[in-house]
Every structure is written in structure tokens, then in C-alpha cells.
Amino acid sequence: MTPNLHLWLIPVLPLLGAAINGLVGKKFSRQAVVSVALLFSGAAFALVLSVAARFSTLSTPHLEFLATWIRAGSFQADFAFYLDQLSLIMLLVVTGVGFLIHIYSVGYMWEEAGFYRFFAYLNLFMFFMLTLVLSSNYLLMFVGWEGVGLASYLLIGFWFTKDSAASAGKKAFIVNRVGDFGFLIALFLLIKHFGSLNFETVFQGVSPMSPETGGAGLLTAIGLLLMVGAAGKSAQIPLYVWLPDAMEGPTPVSALIHAATMVTAGVYMVARSHVIFDRAPSALTVVAIIGTLTALFAATIGIAQTDIKKVLAYSTISQLGYMFMACGVAAYSAGVFHLMTHAFFKGLLFLAAGSVIHAVGGEQDMRRMGGLKEHIPWTFWTMTAATFAIAGFPPFAGFFSKDEILFRAAQVSLVYWGIGVFTAFLTSFYMFRLWFMTFFGTYRGTEPAGEGHGGHDAHGHDEHGHGGIHESPKVMLAPLVVLAVLSLVGGWVGSARFEKFLSPVFNAAVVTPAAEAAEHGSEMLFTGISVFAAALGLYLAWLFYYRRPELPQQIASGLGGLYEAVVHKYYVDELYANLFVKPLIAGSSLILWHGIDRDVIDATLDNSAHGANEVSDSFRHMQSGNLRSYAGWVAAGAAVVIAYMIWMGTR
Amino acid sequence: MVPISYYLILSGILFACGVTGFLIKRNIISIFMSIELMLNGVNLSFVAFAAQWHALSGQIFVFFVMVVAAAEAAVGLAIIISVYRTRETLNVDQVDLLKL
Numbered sequence: 001m002t003p004n005l006h007l008w009l010i011p012v013l014p015l016l017g018a019a020i021n022g023l024v025g026k027k028f029s030r031q032a033v034v035s036v037a038l039l040f041s042g043a044a045f046a047l048v049l050s051v052a053a054r055f056s057t058l059s060t061p062h063l064e065f066l067a068t069w070i071r072a073g074s075f076q077a078d079f080a081f082y083l084d085q086l087s088l089i090m091l092l093v094v095t096g097v098g099f100l101i102h103i104y105s106v107g108y109m110w111e112e113a114g115f116y117r118f119f120a121y122l123n124l125f126m127f128f129m130l131t132l133v134l135s136s137n138y139l140l141m142f143v144g145w146e147g148v149g150l151a152s153y154l155l156i157g158f159w160f161t162k163d164s165a166a167s168a169g170k171k172a173f174i175v176n177r178v179g180d181f182g183f184l185i186a187l188f189l190l191i192k193h194f195g196s197l198n199f200e201t202v203f204q205g206v207s208p209m210s211p212e213t214g215g216a217g218l219l220t221a222i223g224l225l226l227m228v229g230a231a232g233k234s235a236q237i238p239l240y241v242w243l244p245d246a247m248e249g250p251t252p253v254s255a256l257i258h259a260a261t262m263v264t265a266g267v268y269m270v271a272r273s274h275v276i277f278d279r280a281p282s283a284l285t286v287v288a289i290i291g292t293l294t295a296l297f298a299a300t301i302g303i304a305q306t307d308i309k310k311v312l313a314y315s316t317i318s319q320l321g322y323m324f325m326a327c328g329v330a331a332y333s334a335g336v337f338h339l340m341t342h343a344f345f346k347g348l349l350f351l352a353a354g355s356v357i358h359a360v361g362g363e364q365d366m367r368r369m370g371g372l373k374e375h376i377p378w379t380f381w382t383m384t385a386a387t388f389a390i391a392g393f394p395p396f397a398g399f400f401s402k403d404e405i406l407f408r409a410a411q412v413s414l415v416y417w418g419i420g421v422f423t424a425f426l427t428s429f430y431m432f433r434l435w436f437m438t439f440f441g442t443y444r445g446t447e448p449a450g451e452g453h454g455g456h457d458a459h460g461h462d463e464h465g466h467g468g469i470h471e472s473p474k475v476m477l478a479p480l481v482v483l484a485v486l487s488l489v490g491g492w493v494g495s496a497r498f499e500k501f502l503s504p505v506f507n508a509a510v511v512t513p514a515a516e517a518a519e520h521g522s523e524m525l526f527t528g529i530s531v532f533a534a535a536l537g538l539y540l541a542w543l544f545y546y547r548r549p550e551l552p553q554q555i556a557s558g559l560g561g562l563y564e565a566v567v568h569k570y571y572v573d574e575l576y577a578n579l580f581v582k583p584l585i586a587g588s589s590l591i592l593w594h595g596i597d598r599d600v601i602d603a604t605l606d607n608s609a610h611g612a613n614e615v616s617d618s619f620r621h622m623q624s625g626n627l628r629s630y631a632g633w634v635a636a637g638a639a640v641v642i643a644y645m646i647w648m649g650t651r
Numbered sequence: 652m653v654p655i656s657y658y659l660i661l662s663g664i665l666f667a668c669g670v671t672g673f674l675i676k677r678n679i680i681s682i683f684m685s686i687e688l689m690l691n692g693v694n695l696s697f698v699a700f701a702a703q704w705h706a707l708s709g710q711i712f713v714f715f716v717m718v719v720a721a722a723e724a725a726v727g728l729a730i731i732i733s734v735y736r737t738r739e740t741l742n743v744d745q746v747d748l749l750k751l
Binding site for chain 1: 670674675743
């Protein structure tokens, strides 16, 4: 017996909210907009909770067929939803964290114009994200995949009158398009070889293939192409460049879309496709290498950033790198575990950063902060929890998940592990740098006045200003506290239990107690080292940014060019601009615009119009308006006709 | 008997005179008379052919043309008088209110 769970309601509820707010919200009062948005996202969360409560009684995976969508020949794609342990966790994260961020946004966005628009987009995002997570085939997943990209674009460019926000939105969309290209080709390959995009059909088709042959490179190709898509959505090298710019959006958006949920879609997709990746070891290696490199690369950039949200953005990229590293060493449950804890603490970090920005009147530059600990104690304490969680101190959530990833990576290769531990050290360093610069020392900014940030427009994103440093309203603090608690206890479930819960999805071999005991010794050693790395990061940050604030300047000037490169994000944006953007613009402008559009298409039309004009102009003189000349033309015409008749007659 | 070509040549000359007068004259009355000349040139060819082929239809046509020409003369002269009263001129080049 499979009870009807009405899974379809989970995504449709936020869609209704988006439709109501988006279509008629303009006429609503702010209170009405808020109640619609919170009601529908909250209802989705409640529904997910009820599903979770009944989950143990279900036979998984639970498939809910809604309607046939496309049927062409033997190919069929349905509106059908797929619930298993993996999608349940994603559902809980998306709706839970999403609902909290909805609540937070009420306080954060209260003063903004386009309030209804913001909540309509936010609900729309929830709809697409839930579609992505719940879909039972790659095609519906792709719909959600594109939809969250759309919502992300709309929300990054929420302040669309600002040029930088509008172009950041475009950048995110276009870079994602590169990834989606890979994803689409992977889908075409799947259709070609398996005749279906349903997860179950595809995975059944894949299962008999052995890892050695991997369908003669087919699975490797599909895996790599899927990874291209995942790299775009989840901001991995080489497609990560859009995520830092995406910080132009409102801070709750950064928290929800660009930290907690959407960017983890790539991880979810790789984990969902684990059947394919398991049989394509070389693709898996690429995933691991990309993840590891991204983790390290983004962490080093994060060290030198001064914009509080940019630090968090690079930190997000780096943490996503950890998740891909975990997937790359086939420790999918560790990756998903980190995805979950990361959603808690990184969502919290962004929300707390938003609260800080709110407090100091729209300032985002950490160099103009400092000493905020006394002024905004709630924000300080919740942010402290998140910072310790991301740095990987026990017993916070990040410790458990990161430790599990590092341990599993070490079993595959010590190189992954070494880079991972070094990245953990860097993570701890830049997060505590942020922590010390923001909350300790003396306040270095000017007293925030009503609209007193005209002097630094580049950073004055969030147009808040009430005068004086002040704590955020309770509606913003409540989600912070909830997430802080989750950041603390979220990891206590333990990676082993988490893995056991997910084992039906990943078919992981259950570790026997004896083997576990044997591993225990070495695991303790690895744990000790990673905790030591985190503590070292804390100590150095304390030394540099609290004890002796003049040191970083000296070190920076000592490093010279390297420091410059890090500050400028290794010039990757400039490299891409020179490599892709400028040639594209030059080609479009010289060949397509000047060469083809103007000289061929326009010229054809223009010249035929000119020709017609000139011929008409010569005929125009016949119509002089002089009646007698008309009569003359008639007579001349008649004469010609007569002459012709005579000539015909005499022939 | 006079051959038909003589009548036809005379008819053509009359018609050509009418056309020429119509084109070069500026006085409305002269133009009007040129029109009558053209009509009569045509009438001449009608009756010439009627006599040649012993067919009555040509002569009947001539009567029609004459009737229409008479009616036209009545209407046309009325218009000419009206034009002269309002414009105090009979020069067609100056009767150009409809021109741009």
C-alpha cells in the first residue's frame, strides 16, 4: 500500500504564492504580501514535515505519477515525483532553510520598493528548487534547474536600476548557460543510449555496465558533461566566476540561493547520478580534482577579500568544492551531509552578515567595521556559532561533515586530504579574520547616518539606514537563532547514522563494527590534525587581526605580486574577459554587425528601397498637377496605342 | 463618289485640331470648343462609315453623341458662368484651388 502523499503540492504551494504575489501583489499592503509568502512557503515546509514523519512507513523510493508530459515515439517524460532518502533531506533543507529565510527577509526587505516582487521571486525560486529536487526524471529536473537559474537571475538583479546588479545577474545567467550546455548534451546522450530520462530506467540501463569498460567511454562522457552542468550551477572551477558577483543581490537571496540551496543543486545532481559516476571512475576523478582545486583556490581568494559578502561568497565556493571532493571519492553521503550542515551555517553566516550590514547602515567593507560585538550581541553570538561551525571546531555541525569528507578523501588519496586540511586551515583563518575584523577592536567606520553612504556607492548595496548602530528587529533575529542552534546540533546525528539513512540510495556497503573499530584509531589522528588546522587558523587570525593589526600589511607588502594576484582574484575575470568576452564582442561587432547585418542585410533592404525611391522620383514628374499635361499624356498614350495598332495591322 | 479615306482624313484632322486646341488653349471657352471639335471629328467618321456600309447604327450613334454634346454644352456653359462669377477669370491655370 502506498499512501497518497500529495507530493505535487510541495512545489505547487510556493508557485501559488508566487502567482498571487507576482500578479496582484502590487496592490497588497506589505502585511498581506508577507502573509501570502509566509503562508505558502510555510505550508510547503509543513507538508514536507508531515511527509518526513510518515517516511519510515513508506516503501522507498516512492514514485508519484501526475501526468504524461511528453510522448514521442518510445520516449516518454512525465510529470512525476520521486521521493527517497536523498530527496527527503534536500526537501527538508530547501523548505526549512527557505522558510527561515522568508521570515528573515520580512525584516530585511521591509523598507525596499518592490517588496511584493521580492517575495514573488523568492516563492518562485522555492517552486523551481522543489521541482528540481522532487523530479523523477532528468528532464523535469532540468526544468527546475533552469527555473532556479531564472529566479537567481531575477533576484541578483533585484535592484535592476543599478548597473552592477543588472550585469551581475546577466553574468550569472550566461555563465550558467555554459554549464547547462554540458548538462543538455549529457541528457541527449542518455536519450540516445537509454531511450529515457527517467532515473529508474536510466540507472537500470547503466547498472549492468562494468566500471572497467564504462560503456566504452559513454558513461565517462555523460559523467563529465553532467559535471560541466554541475560546475556551472554549483560555481566550481572554471565556471565559478558568477557567484562572487551574485552578491549584488539582496543578502537573504545570497543566503538562500547562493549559499544554502541552489548552488548545492550540482552536488545533488551528481549524488543523484551516482550510478553513472560509480561506473565512470575517470569522471569521478575529475569531479574530485575539480572539487579539491576549487576548495583551495576559492579559499585563498577569500583571505584577501574585504567585502564581507565576498568573503562569504568565496567561502561558499570553497565549501562546495569540499562537497564535490566528497562526491569525487564516492563518499556521496558525506557530501550530502556537508551540504546539509553547510546550508545551516552558511545560510546563518549570510543572514548574520546581512544583520551586520543592516546594523551599520549598508556598509559592506569590513575595514570600516569593527567593535560591533557590544552593539549587536545577538548577531554576534549567532555568527560566532556559524563561524566555529564552518571552521570545523567540535562540536559544531561543520566539524562532523568536514571531518567525514577529509577522512573519506584520505582513504582514496592523501593528496586530496592534504589539500583539504590546508583549505580547512585557510577557511578557519579567513572566517576568523572576518569575525575579528567585524566584531572586535574599535569601530572604524563613520557613524551611519540616514543616507550617509553616498561616498562609497560601490559597497552601498543594501540601502538601509536608520541612524546609529542598532540590533536588527526580532523577525530577523529569530531565524538567526534557529539556524545557530542547527549549526550547533546539526552534526550530532553523526556521519555514520547519516550514511546508514542514505544507504538505500547510494547502496553503500554497511561498515561492520569490527572494521569501524580498526578505522577508529586512524580516524582520530585525522580528526586531530584537522582540528589543529582549524585552531591554527583561529590563532593566526587572532594574531593578525586582533593582537597585532599592523602585521597583515607587512606580510602583504612582503609577498608583493602574489598578494596582488590574490586581491585581484588571480585575474580570472580579466582572463575570461580577454579570452572569451572581448573576442566575442569583437566578432559580433565586426563580422556579424558590420559585416553581415549592416553590409548585407541592411544594405539589401536599403538599396532596394533607394532604387524604388529613385524610379518613383522620375515618375513623379509626370504627375505635375497641370491638367493639360495630363491630357497631353493621355493623347500621347492614345497616339502610341494607335501607332501600335497600325503597325500590328500592317504586318 | 468621294472615297471614304477623304472623310476619315478630314475627321482625323478635325480631331487633331481639337486635341491640339485642348492642350494649348488656356481659355475655358476655347477648350470647350476644342472638345466639341473632337466630338464632331468622331461624328464625321461615324457617318462616313455608316454611309459606306449602309448601316444605320453609325448615324444613331451620331444622334446620341449630339444629344450628349448638347447636354454637356448646357452643363459646361453653366459651370463656366459660375466660375467666371466667382473667379472673374476664364484662364484654367488660375482656376487651381484644388492644387497643392
